[in-house]
Amino acid sequence: MAECVKLPKSIVDKSWDFYKQVWSHLIVYFQVHDDKNLKGRANDAIASACLYIACRQEGMPRTFKEICAVSKISKKEIGRCFKLILKALETSVDLITTADFMSRFCSNLGLPNSVQRAATHIARKAGELDIVSGRSPISVAAAAIYMASQASEDKRSQKEIGDIAGVADVTIRQSYKLMYPFAAKLFPDDFKFATPIEFLPQM
CATH class of the missing domain: 1.10.472.10 (Cyclin-like)
Known part of the structure; x- marks a missing residue:
């Protein structure tokens, strides 16, 4: 295994x-x-x-x-x-975070470091703003990757990301819908948009 x-x-x-x-x-x-x-x-x-x-x-x-x-x-x-x-x-495990999976998911999707950095920033910021409360770190990571990739030249579909992350398309959509209204606040300041925020998928 x-x-x-x-x-x-x-x-x-x-x-x-x-x-x-x-x-x-x-x-x-x-x-x-x-x-x-x-x-x-x-x-x-x-x-x-x-x-x-x-x-x-x-x-x-x-x-x-x-x-x-x-x-x-x-x-x-x-x-x-x-x-x-x-x-x-009588042991324990640390809570998983979006950062635990971001690098591996992005690598398996063939995404560049710029998209990975943006997705990591988006997921962390979404947590700080408390807009993904109750959502699993894996679904938040997947939604952040989707958002970052859709804004870049290296776009990936929900299905492609879901297959790698092991979550259903609908699960990604649910987290993405929570994040989308705050998209302008989630991206890092130095991100180079290929697709402007206002043209990102709204679901």
């Missing part, structure tokens, strides 16, 4: 340590709570959650959807194990 999402050996090792510490505890839990969805798949669900936690703690977060894609385990199953592992090990 780690190889599929391009993770270093340090994260594999940390995931394995988590797995060894919690395996017995969680296997017993799943046997007691006979969940048909997890029957025969508890090991994979635990391993997937361990990998997700290790990524978060090592500062190389991956989305639930990315882990789901390589593990074939549902987000719900991984999420359940994630919470149980944190409780069993």
Whole structure:
């Protein structure tokens, strides 16, 4: 799984340590709570959650959807194990932010540094102005990338961004709609517009 999402050996090792510490505890839990969805798949669900936690703690977060894609385990199953592992090990993870994903998403979309910098600024400013309250950092990052790319020469569609970020088009639109009325305040002062703010998509 780690190889599929391009993770270093340090994260594999940390995931394995988590797995060894919690395996017995969680296997017993799943046997007691006979969940048909997890029957025969508890090991994979635990391993997937361990990998997700290790990524978060090592500062190389991956989305639930990315882990789901390589593990074939549902987000719900991984999420359940994630919470149980944190409780069993009495550990925690830092809250994810838009900055955790911006560089990787923009790189995978083939966007230049100027667009990445603008998207990072847009997402951070949107948070400061409290206009994306309650939205997930991943959806805000995706919407910020969409806004920045649409204002540049390197335009990317919601679908292209959604495929990379692992979020639905409608999720990007929801965050973008919140941000659009404040677009003039969100862009960095030195951004070079190929498409002026007034001609950005309004959804």
